[in-house]
Amino acid sequence: MSGPRDEIEALIAQMARLPGLGPRSARRAVLHLLRKREGQMAPLAAALSRVAETARDCPICGNIAMGASCEICDSPARAIGEICVVEDVADLWALERGGAFKGRYHVLGGTLSALDAIGPEELRIPQLIARIRAEAVTEVILALNATVEGQTTAHYIAEALEGTGVRVTSLAQGVPIGGELDYLDDGTISAALRARRAL
Amino acid sequence: MSGPRDEIEALIAQMARLPGLGPRSARRAVLHLLRKREGQMAPLAAALSRVAETARDCPICGNIAMGASCEICDSPARAIGEICVVEDVADLWALERGGAFKGRYHVLGGTLSALDAIGPEELRIPQLIARIRAEAVTEVILALNATVEGQTTAHYIAEALEGTGVRVTSLAQGVPIGGELDYLDDGTISAALRARRAL
Numbered sequence: 340m341s342g343p344r345d346e347i348e349a350l351i352a353q354m355a356r357l358p359g360l361g362p363r364s365a366r367r368a369v370l371h372l373l374r375k376r377e378g379q380m381a382p383l384a385a386a387l388s389r390v391a392e393t394a395r396d397c398p399i400c401g402n403i404a405m406g407a408s409c410e411i412c413d414s415p416a417r418a419i420g421e422i423c424v425v426e427d428v429a430d431l432w433a434l435e436r437g438g439a440f441k442g443r444y445h446v447l448g449g450t451l452s453a454l455d456a457i458g459p460e461e462l463r464i465p466q467l468i469a470r471i472r473a474e475a476v477t478e479v480i481l482a483l484n485a486t487v488e489g490q491t492t493a494h495y496i497a498e499a500l501e502g503t504g505v506r507v508t509s510l511a512q513g514v515p516i517g518g519e520l521d522y523l524d525d526g527t528i529s530a531a532l533r534a535r536r537a538l
Numbered sequence: 539m540s541g542p543r544d545e546i547e548a549l550i551a552q553m554a555r556l557p558g559l560g561p562r563s564a565r566r567a568v569l570h571l572l573r574k575r576e577g578q579m580a581p582l583a584a585a586l587s588r589v590a591e592t593a594r595d596c597p598i599c600g601n602i603a604m605g606a607s608c609e610i611c612d613s614p615a616r617a618i619g620e621i622c623v624v625e626d627v628a629d630l631w632a633l634e635r636g637g638a639f640k641g642r643y644h645v646l647g648g649t650l651s652a653l654d655a656i657g658p659e660e661l662r663i664p665q666l667i668a669r670i671r672a673e674a675v676t677e678v679i680l681a682l683n684a685t686v687e688g689q690t691t692a693h694y695i696a697e698a699l700e701g702t703g704v705r706v707t708s709l710a711q712g713v714p715i716g717g718e719l720d721y722l723d724d725g726t727i728s729a730a731l732r733a734r735r736a737l
């Protein structure tokens with residue numbers, strides 16, 4: 340097919356790359372938007388464009404920021420003493436939905452992996468150690484996935500923080516073996532946070 | 539929650555209004571885009587914006603057009619004599635995927651419904667009759683859904699076209715009772731088109 344329809348097909352192909360949308364559901368979504376061009380399609384385009392231009396990685400914690408730093412790092416209400424270490428922003432969002440954690444975060448951006456040649460330098464671990472030296476941190480909560488990679492990473496960080504005098508804990512109760520935080524319900528995450536134990 | 543995060547939450551809410559995406563999958567889709575802001579989010583915003591600005595309803599057939607009229611009406615390769623009548627653009631796309639129909643379309647924009655006070659005037663039926671008078675149409679193929687409303691509409695159109703000398707046919711074999719065209723596989727649609735029968 341050639342001609343103006345190509346532009347719509349290209350849009351469908353772009354939508355189909357989103358997680359949870361295949362070619363078929365992407366087509367239905369685009370058709371839905373085509374029917375609501377003024378009410379939904381144009382506003383969605385504007386919102387996406389604004390966020391794409393404005394969003395950045397928070398230079399302090401690695402969260403998504405819409406300003407110079409993220410709103411959690413910016414908030415005077417968040418405890419300075421507690422840093423919760425997560426693999427990625429999805430996990431941070433999952434913890435925020437639970438609402439149980441009142442400290443700040445550190446987003447690693449992944450887990451250690453010898454296979455994929457991902458070492459501490461690739462994971463913002465040096466930045467975490469620098470934060471602990473620079474800020475008045477008393478506790479680091481390792482909220483990593485209960486996978487082999489997540490736990491390997493947790494142990495690496497716990498060892499790296501030995502001798503800093505900082506308490507290192509991890510989520511315990513409620514996280515099922517092999518479970519990924521982002522798939523857990525909010526209550527389970529909150530319970531795991533409350534029952535955290537020293538590593 | 540207030541502050542810059544609101545903009546991301548608003549974007550998630552907009553995405554969640556798309557068919558096939560709920561709040562949870564919308565969040566994952568937005569997070570995916572936030573991770574690929576330059577490679578995927580900005581291009582998607584641009585494509586949506588371009589299509590939202592350019593797309594319109596084809597004044598001839600009711601298909602989505604990216605120019606003054608749609609590429610099917612514009613194409614000299616499409617037979618002038620056959621008009622395939624469909625409920626909406628999704629059905630037109632489904633027939634085009636089958637690739638068996640070489641004529642042109644007429645999109646009604648719905649079906650007759652006494653309950654919803656949708657009469658012929660709401661459905662581009664007068665425009666269909668005007669096209670048949672103005673263009674060298676020899677056959678009208680009613681490709682309406684095999685639902686009560688679809689078949690009521692088909693019978694209404696068949697009656698309205700009595701005396702025009704135009705052959706009125708409908709998709710027959712292969713369309714299951716209660717079935718909706720947009721959910722059928724391409725082969726079934728093509729078979730139904732080939733086996734069309736006079737009403």
Ligand SMILES: [Zn+2]
Pocket residue numbers: 397398399400401402408409410411412413
């Ligand atoms: Zn931050």
Ligand SMILES: [Zn+2]
Pocket residue numbers: 596597598599600601607608609610611612
């Ligand atoms: Zn057209």
